[in-house]
Amino acid sequence: MLDDLDRRLLEILVKDARTSLKELAAQVGLSSPSVSERLRRLEERGVIRAFTVEIDPLALGYTLQAIVRIRPLPGKLHIVQKLIEEIPEFGECDKVTGDDCFVARLFVRSIGDLDGILDRIADKAETSTAIIKAQPIRRRPPPLDATASRGAKILQAS
Amino acid sequence: MLDDLDRRLLEILVKDARTSLKELAAQVGLSSPSVSERLRRLEERGVIRAFTVEIDPLALGYTLQAIVRIRPLPGKLHIVQKLIEEIPEFGECDKVTGDDCFVARLFVRSIGDLDGILDRIADKAETSTAIIKAQPIRRRPPPLDATASRGAKILQAS
DNA sequence: GGCGCCGGTCGAGATCGTCAAGCATTTTAC
DNA sequence: GTAAAATGCTTGACGATCTCGACCGGCGCC
Numbered sequence A, B: 001m002l003d004d005l006d007r008r009l010l011e012i013l014v015k016d017a018r019t020s021l022k023e024l025a026a027q028v029g030l031s032s033p034s035v036s037e038r039l040r041r042l043e044e045r046g047v048i049r050a051f052t053v054e055i056d057p058l059a060l061g062y063t064l065q066a067i068v069r070i071r072p073l074p075g076k077l078h079i080v081q082k083l084i085e086e087i088p089e090f091g092e093c094d095k096v097t098g099d100d101c102f103v104a105r106l107f108v109r110s111i112g113d114l115d116g117i118l119d120r121i122a123d124k125a126e127t128s129t130a131i132i133k134a135q136p137i138r139r140r141p142p143p144l145d146a147t148a149s150r151g152a153k154i155l156q157a158s
Numbered sequence C: 001g002g003c004g005c006c007g008g009t010c011g012a013g014a015t016c017g018t019c020a021a022g023c024a025t026t027t028t029a030c
Numbered sequence D: 001g002t003a004a005a006a007t008g009c010t011t012g013a014c015g016a017t018c019t020c021g022a023c024c025g026g027c028g029c030c
Helices: A004-015 A021-028 A032-044 A077-086 A111-122 B004-015 B021-028 B032-044 B077-086 B111-122
Strands: A048-055 A064-072 A090-096 A102-108 A125-137 B048-055 B064-072 B090-096 B102-108 B125-137
Touching: A004 A021, A004 A032, A004 A048, A004 B048, A021 A032, A032 A048, A048 B004, A064 A077, A064 A111, A064 B090, A077 A090, A077 A102, A077 A111, A077 B125, A090 B064, A102 A111, A102 B125, A111 A125, A125 B077, A125 B102, B004 B021, B004 B032, B004 B048, B021 B032, B032 B048, B064 B077, B064 B111, B077 B090, B077 B102, B077 B111, B102 B111, B111 B125
Parallel strands: none
Antiparallel strands: A048 B048, A064 A102, A064 A125, A090 A102, A090 B125, A125 B090, B064 B102, B064 B125, B090 B102
């Protein structure tokens, strides 16, 4: 589905999405129209979801981040989900298996804001919140090359 | 620190990091050299951490994502952190307050891989894993305008 | 008031992207 | 087995874009 050239292009773009076609072309050994066409198709196929910019939340005044686990009260699942989506300080939310239904990332400017936001969910869900103290790994894509971890095994008797 | 023009530039770039200077200039009502200069300074100041591309993990064969909470055994904190950092399938990791020391996102191609990777940590930490079933909110930046949620309150008797 | 800095514009030259045409290789169909 | 069609690439030319230097105006500060 993705050939080696595509992967190399992606690798370069992950580091700098504004790399010029010419530069990309030089690095992978193609002409720029070819690169242009490949990018177009990667976007078209949805492999590239977006070219975007990573902003330091601190620069916007968000001095605090938290991971919030959210367990909606019976019957409130959809309302809670909608509520979360509408609160822009939630910067990420996953619906997961297990007791916690949602795990979300929250950006806030102060502890007061944190409290204010959690209050808005409090009557519809139980939450448990963990403040982020450090970020050992900031968002990065999984390995692009097919050679991921050796873990590869099929479900079978071990 | 950031003026309105900067914020508007960021807003446009979040949606498409490859927007041309000319287009940016037109949208905010400046000349392109000015925009260029502003971007340069935003990068320099670290407001813009990177221009990057968002890749669909599925396109790379990662059919499964999980949130893993990790509690290193006594004395193993640093070893565990290093281990996590070295496993490229961890696409994000936060060090948090509370019983769980780390919360991480894991990209895998199969349940077998998931098991394989968790095994590598099993003797140094307790983990609890939640498989991601859906992503109500995919990574997005917090509000750029100063008018965040009304939550704003200072710590005080309520 | 005069000075210097900051952030802006303008215009020219250099760079880059896009388009059409054409070519080689592979696939498909008969 | 061969011919047609489809892919994916290159090249070169043209138009669009970026960058750089020169210059300008507002603002804070002696």
